[in-house]
Amino acid sequence: MTLRISLRDGEQMIVNGAVLRASGRVELEVENRVAILRGREIMNPTDATTPARRLYLACMLSYIDEPGRTIHHDMVVALLGDLLGVLESPRARTVCLDFAQHVAIGDYYRALGSCRALIDYEAAALARGEKEFAQ
Template sequence: MLRISLRDGEALVINGAMLRSKGRSELVIENKVALLRGREIMTPEEATSTARRLYFATMMAYLGDEPDTHKNQVIDELTLLIPVMDSDEGRAACVRFARLVAEGNYYRGLAACRALIEFEDAVRAPANEAA
């Protein structure tokens, strides 16, 4: 059993269905579902970099929308991201993410992917400052 409190207007995705709280709400989930809260949800328009596309594909695979297609996209995006990681720590984060996804643990993979987004942003920041 999982108890979730939602603020007014907060989004929630359950098994691919987008819900939005009207007023302050509390839900009790009594069975296993694929669930994402507002801050964990990424729109296609927000998938503007390799790590963000990786997050989006992982999110879609987790929610069960055409999982094989999104699993292939996860592999493709990870293949593009690994060479960009310029530190051992960044490459190790890629390996942690890949292990979680290979085990089918997409939800924890999303958390690991948020770290990859931070690494990618850090790598890109000096390049953007030089431009």
């Protein structure tokens, strides 16, 4: 199955660990299985400022850095354990378990999708906490 990707001028993507930048508008067709992240899916290490974001970064590195996958995977497991220890919401815990299932079978790309949901949950919880703290 062919994957079609459109990149805007200057947009980055990672293919099997290599960072690529589009020069002009680019249409690509990927015809085999590779680790691909588009610009909006790439997290800079300086943006990993919360527990869910650190989990996303470790998972992303597991996905794109095959030689270092074992180290990154161990970090994913540790961070997931920490996160599960503090989450109270049944929905957030379910998303964590979904994430863990994807990681367990090596489907890091789908795990990243689950982790984005955790980042959204975390952001909403932090916003609620800040609002309560300000009152």
